[in-house]
Amino acid sequence: GENVEQHPSTLSVQEGDSAVIKCTYSDSASNYFPWYKQELGKRPQLIIDIRSNVGEKKDQRIAVTLNKTAKHFSLHITETQPEDSAVYFCAASPLTGGGNKLTFGTGTQLKVEL
């Protein structure tokens, strides 16, 4: 089955700095890579996703990059703000087959300090 590793487990940045979270996956059948943000006491919510037919995707201050050959993908947050403080999870899955099970990374606690 799929195995997703995520680093770092905690990340502290100053407001306005950039934050980068990295994930690796093991199953070459995976072709869908979403990122979820979970604020304290809230449910995880999708913030951005990427499919294996593209190498990069941007949405305002967040971007995701994918290297299929190396089987790794990263989340980039620029100009961080206090409201970016949360736990971020990467995930990987095939879009078809296998019940579309998403395998999640272990999470990164991001803290944006004033």
Add this chain to the structure above:
Amino acid sequence: EADIYQTPRYLVIGTGKKITLECSQTMGHDKMYWYQQDPGMELHLIHYSYGVNSTEKGDLSSESTVSRIRTEHFPLTLESARPSHTSQYLCASRGTGINTGELFFGEGSRLTVL
């Protein structure tokens, strides 16, 4: 409003009690999932379903059981709760089709077994 609903949100019970956590979604999704998560920690898949009358065990062994008699309903049952079952349980659903990747989560059921 299309969403995924979980009840109860909070439950405190004694050891040995039988409990059922309810999950319903109004988005017409075929695929539904149960995750177990300690606060801010890793998401562990414990059960999933492709559709009506289909259920599978997830990656984390669980003493709970599930059923899927109706598309919109995916309850999780613990026959005899123990303190080790204390955790948050998140229900999620996902649409069918190659362009449907997002996993939608409910707000969670936080279970405490005394």
